[in-house]
Amino acid sequence: MEASWNTMRGGFLAYLLNESRNAVMRELDKELAPIGITNAQFRVVVGIAHDRARTLSEFARFLDIDTGAMKRLLDRVEEKGWIRRTRCPNDRRTLILELTEAGRSIYPEIMAVVTRVHQRMLEGLSPVEETQLQYFLQKITANAER
Template sequence: MKTTPASIKSQLSTGELGFLITGVRNAIWSSIERELQPLDITAAQFVVFNTIAKGRGSTIGDLCRVLGYDSGAMTRLLDRIEKKGLVRRVANPDDRRSYLIELTEQSAALVPKARRHVQAVFGELLQGFDEREAVALKASLEKILENAARSG
């Protein structure tokens, strides 16, 4: 008796989607770590700088949401970055119980260099994709995020 292969959607629904996305995320993170090594910053530190520089986060809570860290882990990460002189915490004028996280002159100068390194990583990871495939990849990832937002 011949069995018909399961559809790709069925295969992905068995958990394969999670394995693939986790594998891609880990590959991206490792590649960024290697690329940023000469700048003496980690991928997590870059995400903090970039988030602040793009105006998408200035509090520990904002940064936790972007990185998926809990507040304790974020505080430890910020402590390490602050020791390097790359961020500073300033009193939040709107909430005396919290601090705003700001770039220092040193990290503000580092952001454009780090972005070029990260762009190089993504350029390498997208090698072999034509424009149509890149559009389909972007649309697929956006659809997954939309579905997750609806169900979550």
């Protein structure tokens, strides 16, 4: 059997991207645990803070999970007091997600952990290589979206 999967165009690209993502998520989970937040929960807090998503359906698309799982995740984050759901003034059926004061307070702690993990993941890369990596990953994403 030919090992063509072991090339970037034969399947290895997806494997490497997935392995890299999983490694980052594992490290984030480990480093975020002392402040009582998981990497899934941190993505909700940071997603709201960075205006990436504001509703359940937007978050489900942003995090690429089904709406049922997204609702359960939002319930857990809301139970911790970091977010609240308010009715959209333009569409009373839609709930808008907002950070609470507690959510705004934990955000700097989260970002300090994220920065530390990302710095560790990029160890050994020069600033030029970091820029190239960012460019290549953005290009792959753009190719997937066309």
